[in-house]
Amino acid sequence: MLQISGTYTDLYQLTMAQVHYLNHNNQTAVFDYFFRKLPFKNGYVIFSGLESLLEALEQFQFTTQDLDYLQQQGFDSSFINYLKDFKFKGAIYSVQEGELVFPTQPVLQVKASLIEAQLIETILLNYLNFQTLIATKASRIRQVAPQSTLIDFGMRRAQAMGAYFASRAAFIGGFDTTSNVKAAADFKIPVTGTMAHAFVQSYDSELEAFQSYAQAHPQNCILLIDTYNCLKSGLPNAIKVAKSLQQQGEQLKGIRIDSGDLAYLSQQCRQQLDAEGLTEVKIAVSNQLDEYVIKSLQEQNAPIDVYGVGTNLVIGHPDAALDGVYKLAYANQKPRLKLSENIAKSTLPHQKQVYRLRDQNQQLIGANIIAKAEEQPDFNQMHHPFDLTKTMPLDQLKFEALLQPVMLNGKRQQAPTPLVDIKRFAEQQLAELPAEYKRFTNPHLYKVGLSTALLEAREKLRTTYKS
């Protein structure tokens, strides 16, 4: 059984920390968490995983077992002694979970002693990269089916225990329910399910299988109709069951189709159900769905009420990883830079703040500016982060600070946010975002720029380091 503790990390975090410890090199450091590339060619990313991270940081400690293992690996005993009492006591500045975020901007900053900041890097990246990826994937699916019920069915093909956070993030990104009972219970996600082919097969007849299920779950019965033949067998049997449920004063909730031409089959099913007066019976579909298949089904006006999405959702197909990184911006009382031949891979020094820009009517203009934390939010231009010739004037705009302290001295600043509130916040943010940034294909580029002071600080450091 996997236990999340101090060794849930890369070895080098510990070997580097030991060097810092032995050299008493442990002044305040600032690290930025950000990503460089929009996944799925989407126009925005939904930041997700913050609450999971904060919970993990509050509990983060080295167990006796951890310390024994590190001793066997030859770590210094004084350092192991230090780890025995280790607690994260630093600060986390972050955008809200569910916020829309964009490449280059710091999404979260850690300000802590160098050792603390280093020891939490791996778990931070491991938690935030994945949930942010999946919330964004879920949101893409939600965008193409705004009125449909979306169910996460992905647990069996998920990357093992990745399933747990996948279901959480899918809910934030716009899914309604999950089949994953553990995640549902722990995160208070509505849990739903239908039935499997094996259930139908285990009976000598399909009708008998349907009747047994309906009898045991009369109020929550979705019949899987494609085990033998969807239209010739499954649908007529489902209609029989629906009618006998009606006689008991109950209502068949739905049918599910898991193979074949979902557009054609759903149309046929809807017609026949309606002809029998079963207009309330919902049609659910599944089978390798993703936002492209669902978009196509929607465009064909397939009368589908419920989409069950599995593999492609929970693995974040096709990207399957977000390229989020954790880069040093400040240490030992100096701003720090990672130099690169490619300016787009250089990092941004100093502790920073990110502002969202709004016009006088509070409308979003599709741009964020990154500035040094101590700057007054009163900028008259912003600079392209990598193309030094490009600037954008900022006239009559309002600046909304996005990075807020969510943890100080290792303590959360608010009670944990319920998941449903995070989901609602993401919905509100999306509702505000102009349509062109939500476009399915080739969305408009949301601009992220630098303040003049930040640009100058970076260029000065680049020049120093190059010489």
Add this chain to the structure above:
Amino acid sequence: MLQISGTYTDLYQLTMAQVHYLNHNNQTAVFDYFFRKLPFKNGYVIFSGLESLLEALEQFQFTTQDLDYLQQQGFDSSFINYLKDFKFKGAIYSVQEGELVFPTQPVLQVKASLIEAQLIETILLNYLNFQTLIATKASRIRQVAPQSTLIDFGMRRAQAMGAYFASRAAFIGGFDTTSNVKAAADFKIPVTGTMAHAFVQSYDSELEAFQSYAQAHPQNCILLIDTYNCLKSGLPNAIKVAKSLQQQGEQLKGIRIDSGDLAYLSQQCRQQLDAEGLTEVKIAVSNQLDEYVIKSLQEQNAPIDVYGVGTNLVIGHPDAALDGVYKLAYANQKPRLKLSENIAKSTLPHQKQVYRLRDQNQQLIGANIIAKAEEQPDFNQMHHPFDLTKTMPLDQLKFEALLQPVMLNGKRQQAPTPLVDIKRFAEQQLAELPAEYKRFTNPHLYKVGLSTALLEAREKLRTTYKS
């Protein structure tokens, strides 16, 4: 914190189980675990995850918290009472972990009461699909770099807790070490690491950073040389440190390059290190590596000793999921079939055995045959599973049964196999496999066929079900 217990499942397993429970429909059932498509267009798949699954099954139970949750969800109290004492008491027949497996063949069979077999489906798929995918990915990487040291660096971009089993499976598939401390400790994988850019940046000079690290870890020092400039700064500083280590009687273990043209830079570094007499200093590289990049570096004779592979390994890029399924083959004293318009999606009825075919000299002929479990292994032909017109004569061959009981009455039949033995077994299996099945591109198709009796049983059931 995620706890693996009875609710680590899809809801429908529980709703279906309740129906079976209330109807006393709980006779012996047989389910097959198999997959249909070779991932990565590879010629073989390395079965992985069995020990993790067996361990989970031995511990599988419903906690008080689980039962309370299910009560809130409206489950029947008699069924909840049944779950209170639930233990998996069935049988698992499986190929060995580390065995090479192919589409269509049952890789593992569960023979248990219908409810038991259903309740473990999700965890079985969740564990086996992912580890099998990653072991196979790791093996592809190992194939292109047979002599190199391969390190798993993927934790930060892994699908959250998927990292844990990814590191385990990567080791089975051919990796030497991991940076994932938790997985290393729990699974006894050698653990290694280097240093991060942030470490170098946190010092005022690169040389000072290198010296500090070398002082703290003189016997295990790999210096990251590309924070500022690989050849102008990192390498000369690393050479200085190597020489001062030599004066202390120590040896710089290596340098790491994490950006730029790895072929060019490694050649330059090797030349300069050798010119300084530092022939023992290893060169490690990283940066978005996969089997294609590594193959190209090997073909260029880049003098690289160590490859650190991250994201593309641990997410199993680009497939990111194995399409493994769990299908009912027998229930209520009858063989069972899932019918499909597409014969390739029909399942195979009955409890089965899988035999590997060898010639009289014990050489593999590149074929397995699936038969009914009760058949004598003495077949003179095998049938293509989906093209009924194709048969292959089997003359003078030997039949090696691959499915063996690994759990009976819920008890393991052997002590857990150490991970290193599983890895070695996979290596031996691969060494035996003829080269054409291991080809990087367009590998030869390993044949999987059916015995005449099994084919006839399936066709008879198909005919019955269709009418």
